[in-house]
Amino acid sequence: MHMTVLMGTTAVVVGAGVVGAAIAGRLAEDGAAVTLLDPHPRSGASWVAGGMLAPVTEAWPGEEALLALGTASLRRWPAFAAGLAAAGHDPGLRTDGTLVVAVDSADRAELATLADYLATLDRKVEPLTGRELRSREPSLGPAVRFGLSVPGDLAVDNRRLLDALLAVASARGVRQVAARAVAVGPRLVELADGQLAADIVVVAAGAWSGALHPALRDVIRPVKGEILRLRARPGSLPPPERTVRGLVEGRHVYLVPRDGDGLVVGATQYEAGFEPGPRVGGVRDLLADAERLVPGVADYVLESADAGFRPGSPDNLPVVRWLEPGVLAATGHGRNGILLLPGTVADVAELIREAR
Amino acid sequence: MHMTVLMGTTAVVVGAGVVGAAIAGRLAEDGAAVTLLDPHPRSGASWVAGGMLAPVTEAWPGEEALLALGTASLRRWPAFAAGLAAAGHDPGLRTDGTLVVAVDSADRAELATLADYLATLDRKVEPLTGRELRSREPSLGPAVRFGLSVPGDLAVDNRRLLDALLAVASARGVRQVAARAVAVGPRLVELADGQLAADIVVVAAGAWSGALHPALRDVIRPVKGEILRLRARPGSLPPPERTVRGLVEGRHVYLVPRDGDGLVVGATQYEAGFEPGPRVGGVRDLLADAERLVPGVADYVLESADAGFRPGSPDNLPVVRWLEPGVLAATGHGRNGILLLPGTVADVAELIREAR
Numbered sequence: 001m002h003m004t005v006l007m008g009t010t011a012v013v014v015g016a017g018v019v020g021a022a023i024a025g026r027l028a029e030d031g032a033a034v035t036l037l038d039p040h041p042r043s044g045a046s047w048v049a050g051g052m053l054a055p056v057t058e059a060w061p062g063e064e065a066l067l068a069l070g071t072a073s074l075r076r077w078p079a080f081a082a083g084l085a086a087a088g089h090d091p092g093l094r095t096d097g098t099l100v101v102a103v104d105s106a107d108r109a110e111l112a113t114l115a116d117y118l119a120t121l122d123r124k125v126e127p128l129t130g131r132e133l134r135s136r137e138p139s140l141g142p143a144v145r146f147g148l149s150v151p152g153d154l155a156v157d158n159r160r161l162l163d164a165l166l167a168v169a170s171a172r173g174v175r176q177v178a179a180r181a182v183a184v185g186p187r188l189v190e191l192a193d194g195q196l197a198a199d200i201v202v203v204a205a206g207a208w209s210g211a212l213h214p215a216l217r218d219v220i221r222p223v224k225g226e227i228l229r230l231r232a233r234p235g236s237l238p239p240p241e242r243t244v245r246g247l248v249e250g251r252h253v254y255l256v257p258r259d260g261d262g263l264v265v266g267a268t269q270y271e272a273g274f275e276p277g278p279r280v281g282g283v284r285d286l287l288a289d290a291e292r293l294v295p296g297v298a299d300y301v302l303e304s305a306d307a308g309f310r311p312g313s314p315d316n317l318p319v320v321r322w323l324e325p326g327v328l329a330a331t332g333h334g335r336n337g338i339l340l341l342p343g344t345v346a347d348v349a350e351l352i353r354e355a356r
Numbered sequence: 357m358h359m360t361v362l363m364g365t366t367a368v369v370v371g372a373g374v375v376g377a378a379i380a381g382r383l384a385e386d387g388a389a390v391t392l393l394d395p396h397p398r399s400g401a402s403w404v405a406g407g408m409l410a411p412v413t414e415a416w417p418g419e420e421a422l423l424a425l426g427t428a429s430l431r432r433w434p435a436f437a438a439g440l441a442a443a444g445h446d447p448g449l450r451t452d453g454t455l456v457v458a459v460d461s462a463d464r465a466e467l468a469t470l471a472d473y474l475a476t477l478d479r480k481v482e483p484l485t486g487r488e489l490r491s492r493e494p495s496l497g498p499a500v501r502f503g504l505s506v507p508g509d510l511a512v513d514n515r516r517l518l519d520a521l522l523a524v525a526s527a528r529g530v531r532q533v534a535a536r537a538v539a540v541g542p543r544l545v546e547l548a549d550g551q552l553a554a555d556i557v558v559v560a561a562g563a564w565s566g567a568l569h570p571a572l573r574d575v576i577r578p579v580k581g582e583i584l585r586l587r588a589r590p591g592s593l594p595p596p597e598r599t600v601r602g603l604v605e606g607r608h609v610y611l612v613p614r615d616g617d618g619l620v621v622g623a624t625q626y627e628a629g630f631e632p633g634p635r636v637g638g639v640r641d642l643l644a645d646a647e648r649l650v651p652g653v654a655d656y657v658l659e660s661a662d663a664g665f666r667p668g669s670p671d672n673l674p675v676v677r678w679l680e681p682g683v684l685a686a687t688g689h690g691r692n693g694i695l696l697l698p699g700t701v702a703d704v705a706e707l708i709r710e711a712r
Contacts, residue, residue: 230636277657280586280643284654287640298640301633305658 005353007031012189012198014038014181014212017046018158018338019330020204021165022345027200028172030349035196036169037189039180042162045206045337048227048308050256050266051158053077053339056125056150057100057245061117066316070336073343077154080342087171089164092157092259096242099128099137101147103292107247108146115148125150139240141295155243155256158338181205184212186326200352201327207274207309209331215323220332222274222309226282227266228290230300237296239263246293253289255297263300265290269310269335278307310334320347322355361709363387368545368554370394370537370568373402374514374694375686376560377521378701383556384528386705391552392525393545395536398518401562401693404583404664406612406622407514409433409695412481412506413456413601417473422672426692429699433510436698443527445520448513448615452598455484455493457503459648463603464502471504481506495596497651511599511612514694537561540568542682556708557683563630563665565687571679576688578630578665582638583622584646586656593652595619602649609645611653619656621646625666625691634663666690676703678711 009032013024016038024036038044052058055070081093102108118125126149133147134140170176183190184201203209207222232239239262244255256264268282283305290297313319313332318340320330330348333340365388369380372394380392394400408414411426437449458464474481482505489503490496526532539546540557559565563578588595595618600611612620624638639661646653669675669688674696676686686704689696 231633233631275589277587277659279654280647280656280658281654283658284640284643284647287636287643291636291640298635298637300636302636302639302661303633305661 005030009033009200010198011035011200011202012037012196013202013204014184014189015044015203015205015209016041016166016176017044017204017206018162018165018341019046019206019333019344020202021162021169022341023202023204023330023348024174025165025169025172026345026349028169028174032200034169034174035198036174036176037179037181038176039178041166041176041178045308045310046158046162048306049158049338050227050254050264051156051161051338052098052153052243052254052256053155054098054153054243054245055339056118056123057098057153058335059114059118063316066336067121069317069343070339073340074152074154076342076346077156081156084161084164084168087168089167091161091164094155094242094257097149097151098153098243098245099133099147099149100245101133101140101144101293102247103143103145104249106250110247111146111148137240137242137244139237139294139296140244141293143292144246153243156338157258161338181212184327186324199326202330202348203323203327204330206311206331206337209311209329213323213327213329216319216329216331219313219319221271221312223269223312223334224272224275224307224309225267225269226278226286226305226307227264228283228286228305229303230263230265230297231303232261232263232300236299240294244293246289248289248292251285251289253286253293255290255294263297274309276307278305311337318344320344320351322351325355328352361386365389365556366554367391367556367558368393368552369558369560370540370545371400371559371561371565372397372522372532373400373560373562374518374521374697375402375562375689375700376558377518377525378697379558379560379686379704380530381521381525381528382701382705384525384530388556390525390530391554392530392532393535393537394532395534397522397532397534401664401666402514402518404662405514405694406583406610406620407512407517407694408454408509408599408610408612409511410454410509410599410601411695412474412479413454413509414691415470415474419672422692423477425673425699426695429696430508430510432698432702433512437512440517440520440524443524445523447517447520450511450598450613453505453507454509454599454601455489455503455505456601457489457496457500457649458603459499459501460605462606466603467502467504493596493598493600495593495650495652496600497649499648500602509599512694513614517694537568540683542680555682558686558704559679559683560686562667562687562693565667565685569679569683569685572675572685572687575669575675577627577668579625579668579690580628580631580663580665581623581625582634582642582661582663583620584639584642584661585659586619586621586653587659588617588619588656592655596650600649602645604645604648607641607645609642609649611646611650619653630665632663634661667693674700676700676707678707684708
C-alpha cells in the first residue's frame with residue numbers, strides 16, 4: 001500500500017493498546033481518516049505486559065501454528081522497531097536473548113521436553129548446567145541447576161513501545177478519543193452516548209473485544225495475570241542482562257530487564273474473568289520465584305504490582321479476520337500480543353487491500 | 357487554656373503529620389495565628405502507618421516508661437476521637453481489641469514472656485489456645501497455636517485521622533503551606549527560599565526532625581518499615597474483626613482491619629536511613645506472614661505496598677520539650693506516634709502554658 005490507497009476512507013479503531021495504536025497509525029499512513037477509541041489509554045494488557053518477544057521459549061508441542069506465527073512476526077521485529085526509532089520513538093528493543101532455567105527435577109524434565117521438541121523442529125537451543133548459566137548471568141542463584149540458552153528470543157520495553165505507537169499515530173493525524181465502545185457493526189460504532197460512522201471498523205479491544213460483536217462472543221475471554229515492576233538500588237546486585245525465564249516448582253516466571261536498572265517480573269495466569277486488582281497469592285508467588293532465581297532482587301524496590309487481562313482465544317491463536325463486511329477483528333493474541341504485533345499489522349493491511 | 361490564651365501569638369508548626377496537624381489545631385484553638393509547613397502532606401509516617409493504639413502488646417521488659425506513657429495516652433483516645441467526630445470528622449476508632457498470636461514454639465515462648473511480664477504489672481491478658489482463638493476469630497489459620505487476648509489495645513484509621521486533624525486545623529484558620537523547612541531557630545524557620553518568623557516554632561517533622569535543629573541531630577533517626585494495604589473481594593473470606601498481632605518464626609506482623617473490607621498488614625522495621633521504596637524482601641515477608649496467620653488473604657487485592665520512616669529516638673521515648681526558648685520539639689515517637697498523639701498534644705499545650 002502507499003499513501004493514497006485509503007484516501008477518502010474513514011476508519012474507527014476500537015482499543016488503543018499496541019495492536020490498535022499500530023493499526024491506526026498504519027491506516028493513517030495509507031491515507032485514511034482514523035479515530036482511535038479507548039476509555040482508558042495506557043491501562044490495558046499492552047501497558048501492564050512484560051514485553052517478551054519469545055516464540056521459542058513459549059513453544060509447546062501441539063502449538064506449531066502459534067510457533068510459526070510467532071517466528072514469522074519476530075523476523076519483522078527489528079525492522080518494525082527501527083521504523084519507530086527512525087521516527088524518533090525508539091521502543092527499546094533488547095537483543096540480548098533469553099535464558100530458560102529450571103530449579104527442581106520436575107522443572108528440569110519439563111525443560112528437557114521443550115528442548116527435545118525444539119530439536120525436532122530444527123530450532124537450536126543450547127543446554128547449560130547451573131555453573132555455565134551463572135558464568136553467563138552471575139545474578140542467577142544457587143537453586144538454578146539447568147537451563148537453555150535461546151539467543152533468538154528478544155524483548156522490548158512495552159510501555160515505550162505503546163508510547164511510540166501512539167505518538168506516531170498522532171503525528172499521522174489519528175484522532176484519539178477517550179470513549180468506550182459498547183458494540184460495533186458494519187460502518188458503525190455504538191458508544192455509551194452516541195455513535196460513530198466509519199467505512200472500516202477495527203476491533204482491537206483485547207480482552208474486552210468479546211462484548212463488542214456477536215462473532216467474538218464466547219470466543220475472546222479475559223485471562224488474568226499479575227506482574228511486578230522492580231528496580232535495583234544503587235549498591236544492589238545488578239539485574240540480569242538478558243531475559244530469564246524460569247520454572248520454579250512447576251510455576252512459570254520471567255524476569256525481563258529494562259534500561260535504568262528496572263526489572264519486570266511476571267506473570268501469573270488464571271481464569272477469573274475481569275476480577276480487578278492483583279491477588280496477594282499471585283504477588284507472593286512472583287516475589288518468591290523471582291528471588292529463587294535471582295536472589296539479589298530481595299533488596300530491590302517493589303515499584304508496582306498490577307493485574308492485567310490477556311485476550312484469550314480457544315486455540316491460543318489470534319483472531320485477525322473480517323467478522324463481516326466493514327468490521328475487522330485484530331484481537332485474541334493471548335500472551336503474545338507484543339510478539340505478534342508486526343505480523344498482525346501486516347495481516348490487517350493485507351486483509352484491507354484484498355477487500356477493496 | 358481557653359480561646360484567648362495565645363491571642364496575638366504567632367506559631368509555625370513544621371510537619372503536617374498527625375502530631376503537627378493536631379498541635380497546629382490546638383494552638384489555633386487557643387487563639388494563635390498558626391502556619392503549618394509540609395512539603396508533601398499525606399505522605400509521611402502518619403499516612404503510611406497502621407493505626408494501632410497498642411501500649412500493652414507493644415510492651416517489653418525495660419520499657420516501663422513507654423508503657424506508662426502509652427497507657428496514659430490511650431486513656432485520652434476515646435475523648436480525643438469523640439472530639440473529632442463531634443466536629444464532623446470521625447477518625448474511625450475501633451474498640452474491638454487485639455489478639456496476639458504465635459506460630460512456632462519460640463514464638464510461643466516469647467508471648468509467654470510478654471504475658472508473665474504484664475502479669476507483674478497487673479495488666480490483665482487472657483491466654484488462649486489455637487482452638488479458642490479460632491472460635492473468636494474464625495479467619496485465623498491452623499498454624500496459629502497460642503495467643504493472648506488484649507481487649508484494651510485499640511486501633512484507628514490513621515488516614516481518616518490525619519484527614520480529620522487537617523480539616524479541623526483548617527476550620528480553625530491554620531494556614532497550610534507546602535514548603536520545606538531546612539532549619540529552625542528562635543522565632544525563625546528557614547525555608548529553601550526564604551524564612552518565616554514566629555513567636556513559637558514547633559518541630560514535628562517526624563524522621564526528618566534531626567536535620568532541623570542541632571539539639572535533635574544524632575537524636576532522631578529514620579527507622580524504615582514496609583506496610584501493605586489489602587482489600588477483601590466480594591466472596592473472599594472476611595478479614596478479622598479485631599487487630600491481630602502475630603509472631604511468625606520470630607518476625608512481628610500485624611493485621612489491622614478497616615471499615616469496608618480493608619486490611620492493613622505491617623510492618624517491617626530496620627535501619628536503612630532514608631532508603632526509598634519498599635524492598636522486595638520486606639513485602640515478601642509481610643505477605644507470607646499475613647497468609648500464615650490469616651490464610652484467606654491469599655485472594656485479597658494487594659492495593660499498595662509502601663515504605664515509611666518512623667522517627668526513632670535513642671530510648672524509644674518521644675522528644676517533647678523546649679529545645680531552646682521559642683523552639684519546641686514534638687518528635688521521636690518511633691512506632692507509637694498515633695497512640696501517643698493525645699498525650700503529646702496535652703503535653704505541648706502544658707509546656708507552652710508554663711513558658712508564658
